[in-house]
Amino acid sequence: MSNFSHRLRRVLVLFAGCLAAASSHAIDRSPETAALIKRGEYLATASDCAACHTVSQAKPFAGGLPLNSPLGTIYSTNITPSNNFGIGRYTEEQFSQAIRHGIRADGANLYPAMPYTSYSVLTDDDVRALYTYFMLGVTPVDVRAPDTKLPFPLNLRASLKVWNLLFLNTHTYQADPHQSAEWNRGRYLVQGAAHCSVCHTPRGFLMQEEPRLELSGGQVGTWYAPNITSDAASGIGTWTREELVEYLRNGRLRGKAQAAGDMGEAVEHSFQYLSSADLEAIATYMKSVPPIHDSRDSTSRFTVGRMSSDLATLRGADGIRSDNDGNPTGAELFQGNCASCHSAEGQGSKDGYYPSLFHNSATGSVNANNLVATILYGVDRTTSKGQAYMPGFGGKPNDFTALSDREIALVGGYVLLHYGLADRSITAQDVAEVRRGGPTSPLITLARAGIAAGVVIVILALAFLIVRGRRRAL
Template sequence: MRIKKWLPTIIIAGVAGLVLAFALGQLLPTLRTTESGIVVDINDPKLINRGKYIARTADCVACHTTLNGEAYAGGLPMLTPLGAIYSTNITPDKRTGIGDYTFDDFNNAIKHGVRKDNNALYPAMPYPSYQIMPDKDVAAMYAYFMTEVKAVYQPNKDSELPPIFNWRWPLAYWQAIFAPKREFIAEASTVALTRGQYLVEGPGHCGSCHTERGIGFQELALSNAESNAFLGGAVIDGWRAKSLRGEYEGLSTWSTEELIDFFKTGRTDTTSAFGAMAEVVEHSTQYMTEEDLYAMSVYLKALSPTDGKPVYTPKKTDTTTQKLLDGVYDSRGAILYAEYCQICHRADGQGVPRIFPALAGNSAVFSKEADSVLQITLSGGRMPKTPHDRMAFTMPEFSHLSDADIAEVVNYIRNSWTNQASKIDVNDVVRMRHFLRKKPKTGTDIAPNLSINAASKGASHE
């Protein structure tokens, strides 16, 4: 009886609370926006060229271009546990793009995650990182997008999130909690380290992939000053984005020169970029100046190991190489490796410099999570195409192998030579196959000639 008596009051209070939460959710984005007072000369050639370079460092094209689609026209699906959301059209088309955005509209979207209509943007847009970019850099990007990018009429797609979860106003609360306003604070006194920190923490938004996320899908740290969880590695989009810190599974075995080479070409003598990182190299880092590549590399090498992660691993004697050379196949995994992998990656697991990556001593292979190894084994991949190497090599997919065989060969690779890793089972393979069936083909599946230089010829845009 008491419940019935109070039920109308409870309902009224609930509705009133929801209305109040909605009203506040509508107000919060307006508190994030700013008026810069900056007047941008979008016809200034120097400003446009600078904006093009900054857009490269921010890797805008990777998320806003679909497979074989028009550059920056949006529509790229991004999978979430609740459904796909789609990147938006950021060409200067006035009907479907950002052609009617003022500089302040553009700046508020880039740095604060607020659209022209004052609705919050999904955090798939890395505005928590872009927030530290100075207004003058965003102004240069604005000139580039408004003047040199080709206007494309392409309506934006609605998200596939279920009702309630696709509402925009609750995102304002996410922004208030997880993306508060912040500015760049240099941690070092040298010019190179400061520039490298800025590029990594800001436009490069490296933490978006390489930092673990919390229960609210927020990055656990946005800078090294917050926590050494920053850039400590994460699993995203079915790939293991490795730690970029000083532990063994991170960058302790990399030299500064190797990092520069990797950012510039997508490969070194022992490894190559694949998956999402191949897109970063192909569309962003290969175009960066030597000074910026050096700055990023020395900054990353200066990061300490993540708490609790070893800088070195226990010694292990390589018994794999000689067995393979002698034709001693003492497991199903060894047989499969000899049949499908050895011709490229060699008996010693060292591959061929700049052609076939090494599997022995490769942290992508023996990392705690086997997602990257499973995904590239099942779906294949290709190196990024750059002018620094004559050819970009492709790894074929081996999805025709049974789940049991995939598990066997992956476990063999992760624990052969000097590699030491936890074992996976058939269920891990099944889960990855299920994930790949839903995953759209993007990124390095895009035709190799879709680069900033190639696309700009005749179209005047990336």
Template sequence: MPDVKRTILWSVLTAGTALAALSPLSARADDQQPPADLMARGEYIATAGDCVACHTAPGGKPFAGGLRISTPMGDVITTNITPDPEHGIGQYTLEDFEKSLRHGIRRDGNRLYPAMPYVSYSGMTDEDVKALYTWFMHGVKPVAESPPVTELNFPANLRITMAAWDLVAGSVTPETGDSATFDKLRRGKYLANALAHCGTCHTPRNIMLSEKQDSYLAGAPLQGWYAPNITSSKTAGIGNWSEDSLVQYLRTGHVDGLSQAAGPMGEAVEHSTSHLTDADLHALAAYILQVPAKDDEAEHTPREQVGKAADVPDIRTGELTRIDRLDEMDGAHIYDGNCAACHGANGAGTSDHYAPSLFHNTVVGSARPDNLIMVILSGVDRTAGGLHVHMPGFAQNSDVQRLSNAEIASVVNYVMATFGSGDHGVTADQVQQMRAQLPKAP
């Protein structure tokens, strides 16, 4: 987003007078167009909350739902939250909307599944809830489509059981006042805990699937990916990052010699954090970098410091290896045929860092191979900071599988052994389990 637009959005955040133009909580949105600054504030909050990521299926219409979110109890299918009166939330009053957003209770009284991060959104201010409601009712195009109904395994298929879960999970006391006037760390905390709900992905969960508050942001598995430890730990987290580096990552999804965003985080950068104001990005980064360190027994060396360039043989020696026998191709040959053209035979990437180095890379340097497996399967397709970054996924190519599970396992083991934290013995079965978690439209 251009700096001018960021400035405009930030300026409307500081305008509190328009909030008084809203009708009481019990009122339903009418046809009268709300003030422009209120609409802009609501849109900015929706962007900070990354609502579009979960409520838009691959290739689907914005906010029309249909995305499948894998859980241990089955797939949750996200709902239509456009203002269509029959298929979406067009009949919701502000009170209905607030109960859904902050308490996980639908207009019909049934409980939402916590794939919707209402536990985090419960911390939003009244003013921001009102602005968000106003934008959804007046700024989003209605879509007359109903996604399939979520069908989970027993007992999760009984929505009443979510009431018991809510008691275990708890909630956050809503912030008070105008969130745009909070000081830097308070604003950063509000963004991290309420709007951007960082803990939803980066905090591990207990047997009841509620967040372990004593392990806040210490890392957790997520639909095949692993949302890494982002506490201030210097070995397991991002304690060695500067505030400017983290801001750059949130704005662009890429920091040379550190990390690149893909998967759910790539979506969060593209649709959410890359559109935040500079002040908000610095507030968010400053807050995260002071979160108490949580070390990880699997991570003993900072991920971004692991590995080195490969010692590539000089082909002028005349010692050549045939690679036309596909049944004999190992990880090195698969890498040479599919990866080296961009990442280099020595793993250094391109000179402009468009294709990143594979050493001093938090994905390859991790003690967990999950994210490397997933990025090879799904690829990277991220637009942020004025740059479109693309890496093809090797799960499919024109509906034809490009690399088998065994081949992906082989190249993952080669890349991590050669450039990163070591051969992790990834198997074809592990790759298949992660392949099954790739996003699917209903």
């Protein structure tokens, strides 16, 4: 009995030792590992991973966020170290393949809504830091994210192998020896972690970025990511380095621009937390980006418009008049919904919390989608400077207080006429498109037509061979 007890004690000691070793490995907190986790967390912030992969702050990185694309809704994945629903079983090499080449651990391809086309330039050291952070610094969340179900044939992920061969850069960042260390750091962040081109570069027929038009502006779902090249009229060439840093840190540049939509999220979750050195490096690089001019821009969107008011002419015994059908006019809608914050003259509040409607990128751009999206969805951005908030007027289904597409077109047109680009119009159809999630792509229809044509050709070819074979037999 004593011999059995002795053996049992040895087994228990060995078992406890194994558990201790496994636990020690799982929660390795050596100074080197702790530093790597911290670096990985910074890189994850710079990459704005939370914006797409976090729906609830109670479950960070658990995925499930619906992302509107011209081809359909794509759901972000769970990137916590959950063994069942996340990336807990990924090796470092599999993790690298996913974020740099868009290939999951099971060999399937990721849709390029995940910006692996930008992350491909990340260095091995940075990928290792990210991997360490997600495996040891993130809490596992055992929740399955919804599956993405794009229409046929885009649901065939294997087709992305061809897309990657055509458009994916497989080389990590190479520093330019003719430029400063600050400039190279800025370019590395802009082209890599910050993935600026993913939003700000127009897309081609196959949804690929157009390199010759890099950073000249692109539609991203409901929002338009404007030209951020160094062109003085179409881009941000008139901004100073200090202004660029201020905008990235706080999401606003008084008298010029305010971050909303995806850019508001980028400021809130990413840019405001970057070091001053990195923000200055980004600004240094951005000032050197080659200018790309849009021929429709005769002047900078940041200087368009002036203060004006129709209020004096609208006052009278009958108040502000509606149109002949009894529907509200743009003037009435503006006075009832906008003037209390932005003032009847459109100059905003004295402290700048409510921005001016003139000298404002949303009203001075030839693309009015951001003005429409702002009216529909509002602004909600929080930084160290506080919260910037504007309610959306698009409402929800059966919300009788919401503005209709026609009413938003009227108030948007009134704002443009009096404070912005007066020759730009907004129609109810424009509003409806933004409300639906932005422009769609004809790629699905054309791909289906191409497949159908291919099938017909194959059938005809087989029929021809069969008929010819029978004739020879005769």
